[in-house]
Amino acid sequence: MEKNSSCCFSNLSSNLPITCFVTVIAIILVRILYVIWRTCKPLRKRTSQQPLSTLVVLGSGGHTAEMIDLLLVLQKNKFTPRFYIAAATDNMSLQKARVLENSLADSSGVKEISAEFMQIYRSREVGQSYVTSVWTTLVALAHALWLMIKIRPQVVLCNGPGTCIPLCVIAFIFKVVGIRWSSIFYVESIARVKRLSLSGLLLYKLRIADQFFVQWPQLQRKYPRAHYVGCLM
Amino acid sequence: MGEAEDGVKPKRVVFVTVGTTCFDALVKVVDSQKVKDELLRRGYTHLLIQMGRGSYLPEKSIGDDGSLAVDYFTFSSSIAEHLRSASLVISHAGSGSIFETLRLGKPLIVVVNEDLMDNHQSELAEELAERKHLYCARPQTLHQTIASMDLESLLPYSPGDATPVAKLINRFLGFPED
Structure with a gap:
């Protein structure tokens, strides 16, 4: 008992x-x-013309070139202010973004550019050992979190490679926690014809990306939630 | 460019580019006698190689004895000028080099680097070859491609357009259509 x-x-x-x-x-x-x-549900029609703060993740090389092509046709007054993030080891991408922003300022005659440029640590450099990459990954994540807390974007534009993953995951966590609702757009690289890249696959399968664009019809048939938009370049 | 004077052959440059990569297999094969002979046979007079981070150094030649003139450099800020003055471009499979060349309307042979671990790059080259915008080769088949290529049959590439993406993004975010 x-x-x-x-x-x-x-x-x-x-x-x-x-x-x-x-x-x-x-x-x-x-x-x-x-x-x-x-996520994936379009936002309600906007009555006010309030611009949305936008985070642009620049991938390097061909990825950056494709992103610049997209930025050229986006109406800049709707996507303001703009925050550019590139890997700390990539010194070309931010330079290209600066050239773009300067040309915008010249053509519109606006003195003040509403753009900021930031660098982010990479979690692993090519050839780095896996033991030290645990530590560098933690540092990179903390850094990504710090930048995202500062920016709290309403729109995230990215097109790979891996640099955009921690930022997108943090943006998703912000949605869950209720810090900030953002819309995440991912454009798969033109180089991907038959298979998605690893970053693309993650954002598609985990349903983190609100809209997912591919540039070849074969990919759209394989991944039906993706939007086929034709070649950007 | 390339005016024939006193029976001298017009200058026809083949520009080889590996971008920022290291692609010794390509540099080695364009420097091989087999490929150089084939280029000469097809009427090219100069071979200019951008060799990037590779370590294989081709043999320079001024080509005064009727052979192909060969020159090389590692990197240059004026790749666009070299592309513009070329009669034929042989490139690695990077999307940047491919589209820059296609936009200039230059005949292009893309050589796929088979040593790369994640060889997704061949997808793009093969797709564009299927659409007849370029020729796609491997280092060991390059000389055959040069021998059998018919540049007249290549179709010009019409540059892409990002406005469909911009439209979808605007619609998703609820911005009024213009």
Whole structure:
């Protein structure tokens, strides 16, 4: 008898934290499911012409060239202010973005450019050992989080490679936690004809990207949620 | 450019570019006698190689004895000028080099680097070759491609357009259509 009651008591006391834990996890899961469901749904028609703060992730080389092509046709007054992020090892991309922003300022006659340029640590350099890359990945994540807290973008434009993944994941977490609702757009590189890149595949499968664009019809047939938009270059 | 004077052959440059990569297999094969003979046979007079970070140095030649003139450099800020003055471009499979060449309307042979681990680059070259915008080769088949290519049959590439993406983004965000 005594044995039984003590058993019940210990059951109850050990159950309480577990119940709380399960409830919290359930709430988080429901919220994540809601965010995933809400993602991919177009935003309501805008009545005001309020611009949206925009984060542009520049990939390097061909990725940056494709992104610049896209920026050239976007109406800049709708996507303001603009924050450019490139890998710290990539010194060409931000230079190209600066040239673009300067030419915009020249053509529109606006003195002040509403653009900021930032660099982000890469989690792993080519050839780096896996042991040290655990540490550098943590540093890179902390840095990405710090930049995202500062920017809190409403729109994220990216087209790979890996640099954009931590930023997109953080943007998604911001949606879940309720810090900031953002729309994430991913354009798969023109070099991908038959298979998605790893970053593309992650953002597609995890449903992090609100809209996913591919430049070849073969890919759209394979990934039906993607939008086929033809070649950008 | 390339005026024939006193029976001298007009200057026809083949420009080889590896971009920022290291692609010794390509530099080596364009420097081989087999490929150089074939280029000469097809009427080219100069071979200019941008060799990037590679370590293989081709043999320079001024080509005064009727052979192909060969010159090389590692990097240059004026790749566009070299592309413009070329009669034929042989390039690595990077999308930047491919589209820059196609936009200039230059005949192009893309050589796929088979040593790359993640060889997705061949996808783009093969797709564009299927659409007859360029020729796609491997280092060991380059001389055959040069021998059998018919540059007249290549179709000009009409540059792409990013406005469909911009339209979809605007619509998604609820911006009124212009």
